[in-house]
Amino acid sequence: MIETIVNRLLLSIPVLLGVLILGFVLVQVAPGDPARVLAGPMAPPEVVATIRERMGLDDPIVVQFMRYMGRLMQGDLGRSLISNKTVISELGAAIGPTVELMFACLIWSIPAGIAMGTLAAVWRGSLVDRVIMAFSVAGVSLPIFFICLVLIQYLGVKWQLLPFIGRGGPLWTVDGLRHIALPALSLGLIFIGPVARMTRSSVLEVLRLDHVRTARAKGLSERAVILRHGLRNALIPVITLIGLQAGYLLGGAVVTETIFSYPGIGRLAVGAILSADFPLTQGAILVLALAFILINMIVDILYALLDPRVQKK
Amino acid sequence: MSAATGIDTTAEPVAPRRRSWWRLLLADKAAALALVILVVIVLAAVLAPVVAPHNPYASSRSVMLPPVWEARGSWNHILGTDGQGRDILSRILYGTRTTLIIGLVAVVVGGVLGSLLGLVSAFYKRIDPYVMRLVDMMLSFPAILLGLALVAVFGPGVVPVIVALAIATIPDCARIGRSIAVSVMEQEFIEAGRAVGLSDGALFTRYLLRNCISSIMIFISLRFGQVILIGAALSFLGLGARPPAAELGMMAAQGRDFLLFAPHIAVIPSVAIFVIVLCANIVGDALRDVLDPRLRS
Numbered sequence: 001m002i003e004t005i006v007n008r009l010l011l012s013i014p015v016l017l018g019v020l021i022l023g024f025v026l027v028q029v030a031p032g033d034p035a036r037v038l039a040g041p042m043a044p045p046e047v048v049a050t051i052r053e054r055m056g057l058d059d060p061i062v063v064q065f066m067r068y069m070g071r072l073m074q075g076d077l078g079r080s081l082i083s084n085k086t087v088i089s090e091l092g093a094a095i096g097p098t099v100e101l102m103f104a105c106l107i108w109s110i111p112a113g114i115a116m117g118t119l120a121a122v123w124r125g126s127l128v129d130r131v132i133m134a135f136s137v138a139g140v141s142l143p144i145f146f147i148c149l150v151l152i153q154y155l156g157v158k159w160q161l162l163p164f165i166g167r168g169g170p171l172w173t174v175d176g177l178r179h180i181a182l183p184a185l186s187l188g189l190i191f192i193g194p195v196a197r198m199t200r201s202s203v204l205e206v207l208r209l210d211h212v213r214t215a216r217a218k219g220l221s222e223r224a225v226i227l228r229h230g231l232r233n234a235l236i237p238v239i240t241l242i243g244l245q246a247g248y249l250l251g252g253a254v255v256t257e258t259i260f261s262y263p264g265i266g267r268l269a270v271g272a273i274l275s276a277d278f279p280l281t282q283g284a285i286l287v288l289a290l291a292f293i294l295i296n297m298i299v300d301i302l303y304a305l306l307d308p309r310v311q312k313k
Numbered sequence: 314m315s316a317a318t319g320i321d322t323t324a325e326p327v328a329p330r331r332r333s334w335w336r337l338l339l340a341d342k343a344a345a346l347a348l349v350i351l352v353v354i355v356l357a358a359v360l361a362p363v364v365a366p367h368n369p370y371a372s373s374r375s376v377m378l379p380p381v382w383e384a385r386g387s388w389n390h391i392l393g394t395d396g397q398g399r400d401i402l403s404r405i406l407y408g409t410r411t412t413l414i415i416g417l418v419a420v421v422v423g424g425v426l427g428s429l430l431g432l433v434s435a436f437y438k439r440i441d442p443y444v445m446r447l448v449d450m451m452l453s454f455p456a457i458l459l460g461l462a463l464v465a466v467f468g469p470g471v472v473p474v475i476v477a478l479a480i481a482t483i484p485d486c487a488r489i490g491r492s493i494a495v496s497v498m499e500q501e502f503i504e505a506g507r508a509v510g511l512s513d514g515a516l517f518t519r520y521l522l523r524n525c526i527s528s529i530m531i532f533i534s535l536r537f538g539q540v541i542l543i544g545a546a547l548s549f550l551g552l553g554a555r556p557p558a559a560e561l562g563m564m565a566a567q568g569r570d571f572l573l574f575a576p577h578i579a580v581i582p583s584v585a586i587f588v589i590v591l592c593a594n595i596v597g598d599a600l601r602d603v604l605d606p607r608l609r610s
Contacts, residue, residue, distance in 0.1 A: 014446075137598075140539075140594065141542075143542055143545055143546065143565070143583055143587065143590075144542075145583070146565065146580075146583035146584075149579055149583070157572075157573060248539075251543060254461070254546075255546050270551075270552070273469075274469075274552075292454075
């Protein structure tokens, strides 16, 4: 067990290093002179030169990289070129909302997807199965921005049920919940499809196994057989799916946050890229990459914990 | 339809039934319909300069004209006009072109590179662990992040998006290619090929590649829809295709501002993306079921 975790941690070190180098390269290769951006387009060349020097932009690359790593260790990612606030404080303010959004999305879409997938598997070939699978294929084929726009149009504008701009506050407040409802609904809708599909195929697979036949032979009710012996074992692939689809979810979150002006990391990243705010871009991408690595690590470890067979390999 | 022929193909000890795979595909009504729609869409996109009724970039004074089925619609602009008075049908035709090109180039380049990597790694077992570590590392970069990073460096545009999507396609294809190739490598005919003294190159292309290619193509076709969705999302965010070029995701984004009084400007391109991706997914799924049930998981 411990070996699995250690191996997993070791594997993420080169990835982490890659992410850091990428972050550094991002700032280096970026066109445009950060000093010029900071000074403004009208500033005289002497001012730009002074700023360049103060930022250490004239030093050799290796020196700059070491300095970058040193600063990173201290949690210093520089300042945003636009707001002049520290990147860390901007990121810190945006991480909470994104985690909330992910949570609000997963908390309803995973159970919904699992329920739909199980129903489809139990009533395999029936109308229910077909409708659920059609819904799932449609779900993975819909552009996320379209779902957002439709929900805004109807639930937000026409029927005025829910707000669709920004964040109302923390998740535990009524206003916070009202504001997160539409983004979480949109993001969850693209996630239900894959979950339902995966659950269906793994339940079908598990229901064929010997222990399920034994459970039936014992005279357990069909409900107990499916819930306790079928679904429980079928959940393992669903957990892996969350790791596999983390990138998909992340992409969805970037679009969702941008459309709903929701102040999370995704919107921050897009805004920073569009305004050529390189320190902030770099910070946002670093955080997103770290989150992705972390999610996959947790999933791998959970997987090993839940399925003793994995450790034996 | 297979029941109509009265032959039980599952009883055959050897799998290939090459002649009739497309028949099986067409027997699946949904897949057949999806395939027809896809072919029509591709043709329309290829022939866009010929079939488009208007210049897709020319604005006119009739701004935000609704589609023809609505009260104020006109047959001159069947799908209406956008916020700048440009003909939506023509822009959809050109936009589909851009969207399809982004998806196709990315999937083909990434798919070929990735599966070659996987095949080579299964063929030369010595390099296998290294290649797989590399693939693991690449897998920890989701497509959307690569897209954001490349766009951040090179600025918004179609090329960085294609490059990002192609790179993001490599690791998945490498994994699938490898797992298919590993099972082929265990077959006796590879051993036989070695025994008669075939060179590595001949063994690779004639024995391994040929036996893997259909499975790999199916997997690539299954990726196509996803790649199109990510590309469209990046364009929607303003990170992909640049105006005035027409691209479906970007057109949807431009329609966002008119959502309240002219929803068709955003809805039509979004539906176009949906139809393309849905048809691609249905055809891909059906192809997999018919040609290679091994990939089902």
